[in-house]
Amino acid sequence: MGNIELKQVTFGFDNQAQLLFNKANLTIDTSWKLGLIGRNGRGKTTLLNLLQGVYPYQGTITHDVSFNYFPQQISDDEQLTYDVLSEVTTVEIWQIEKELQLMQTDDAILWRPFVSLSGGEKTKVLLALLFSDHNHFPLIDEPTNHLDQQSRKHIAQYLKDKKQGFILVSHDRSFVNEVVDHVIAIEKRQLMVYQGNFATYEEQKGRRDQYELDQNKKLKTEIGRLKQTASEKAEWSRGREKEKFGNRHVAGSGAIFDRGAIGARAARTMKRSKTLVRHMEDKVADKEQLLKEIETVDMLTMNYQSSYHKVLLEVKNLQLAYEQPLFEPVSFQLTKRERVAIQGANGSGKSSIIHYLLGMFTGQADGEVDMPSNIRISYVRQNYENNVGTLQEFANEHHLSYETLLNNLHKLGVERCVFNTRIEDMSMGQRKRVELAKSLATPAELFIWDEPLNYLDVFNREQLEQVIQLVQPTMLLVEHDETFLDNVATQIIRLQHH
Structure with a gap:
């Protein structure tokens, strides 16, 4: 059992305007079976690469384990699968054959060119390679791609039975739900840890999102009211400013005005009114900063052309x-x-x-x-x-x-x-x-x-x-x-x- 710890980690690609992580902190136990959750492009694979030291970053990442990443890079897929695996691992071939058998896969595929394997067969071979290595902490990136339902069930059972921890990225909700006991979620360039499986995370996030939506609604109502008040104060301020330069002597009244006193009083009134307007505008700005960024999903368009063929x-x-x-x-x-x-x-x-x-x-x-x-x-x-x-x-x-x-x-x-x-x-x-x-x-x-x-x-x-x-x-x-x-x-x- 060990720990993986990230402190104040900041990272973004040079060709992208926005950071993926901004002073992110994370502490996890390597015995946990972790699901890594986040929208595409928000940094799931990048986080796995940061753990492996692939990219330079600001902050610190410490760990007392070494990592093994799936899917492994294949340099020449024209070779026999056996030769491909021999180039990327020192694991004995009998161990890989054993893992293939546990996945109910004929180990004869080791003697076919890697390029000739189906997507699912390639996935199983590389998973067998990953699971044959018991000395490294697995970073598993999208293992269910190309796998049929039966194969997914075998992999899920394997991961459930596995005593070792891992970090898993997968788009298959039911698969993640079945095998993880903790979730790391990438949210607003930060890393959040939830105890439980994907369903637990989804329930907790749903409640929090609903709370934030309700708070946003209240804030928007209050911001609207404050903006209206600020507008009224600004109008009042402009009225006071007109008074300062208005008619000080009413013809035929016999009244004599102290122009200096009136000017000073009007100036003080105008200053107070402008201060009130600024105060209201500051309150609006403060409230707008409290508005939460809520994930929304928009309807796609599809350019379907109806055929005259039945x-x-x-x-x-x-x-x-x-x-x-x-x-x-x-x-x-x-x-x-x-x-x-x-x-x-x-x-x-x-x-x-x-x-x-x-x-x-x-x-x-x-x-x-x-x-x-x-x-x-x-x-x-x-x-x-x-x-x-x-x-x-x-x-x-x-x-x-x-x-x-x-x-x-x-x-x-x-x-x-x-x-x-x-x-x-x-x-x-x-x-x-x-x-x-x-x-x-x-x-x-x-x-x-x-x-x-x-x-x-x-x-x-x-x-x-x-x-x-x-x-x-x-x-x-x-x-x-x-x-x-x-x-x-x-x-x-x-x-x-x-």
Whole structure:
């Protein structure tokens, strides 16, 4: 058991106007099973990198453990998986094989090129590598990406049974809820620790947010009243100033005025009135500083174009193979405004079906597929590392409205200060949202999304659910999040291993 302590830690990237952390403090026990929570782009992965000493920062970070980070960097994915792992660890291969077996994964994948593995298989191999190392404190960044439901359950059980502590970043609420006993939340550039799981954190944060909303409402009412009073005082002050220079002698009255006395009295009155106005304005400023910054989620827009085709896709007895068939023959139909979800175990060929439909599959195929040749498709890819350049260049390259792209990005939680950052320099969550914002802005009759929720926070998932339910687009989906599919899918196709 040890401690990790951050004192007055301040950090921000040079190319971003706003700091990610501002004099943040944190003390945690390394026996805790910690979930790291925060909106994308707010610094979750950056915090893990700061713990590892990747970036220079202000303040101090002390710890009596050494760290192991997931996902590990792979230098040459063309090599056999066994050779890839041998380059990044000294752990015996039998230990990795044991971990793969615990995840119910055939260790034969060690003898395939790493590049040929599915997203889920790559995740399992790298998790097996992480779990084989018992000498370091694990920093686990998005382990559920690409994993099917059964695999998520295995990983969750593994982490629950694990006696060692860890820090976990995941967008899967139920997964985090099941495995953590403490939560670190990144809130307003500070680090807050909550005891309990994600549900406990959400309940506590919900109560606090509601309290702050109520306080904001009261403050705004009071600010309005103070501003009205300040306006009335300012008007009164201007009236007193006019009196100072007004008519001091009324013709025919015989009254004689002491012009000096009147001027002095008017000057004192005007000074008091201006002091009152300043006092009221100061009170307004003080009250405005008490207003809390509350997280809000805006509705996205989706450029769906209704097709004149009633049936956009018909698949009959389709079977794909790389030497061996990936799945049993499958048939389904996708009609206008339907949303068909393809489910199956990792490596069962879900993404291969999408690649085949888009003309990118390199294996063998059997069966029939009928899809209109001129249909406009918007595609969200699992791998989007080739998205590079500025957002303006990106919009031009894809013939998108730059304004619409930025608008959806901001609604997805990308702060405006990031808009000048090159895409390749963004966080993985921000880069994923660029890919999604591109798809949302692309005029299309059919949206094909391959694991759209990877790297996204719960706010984004709810936004996508809302816009899909509102627009009712025609979609083909591959996604493992059952809650999301329950809310958006009209039909589910389950692939069976051959």
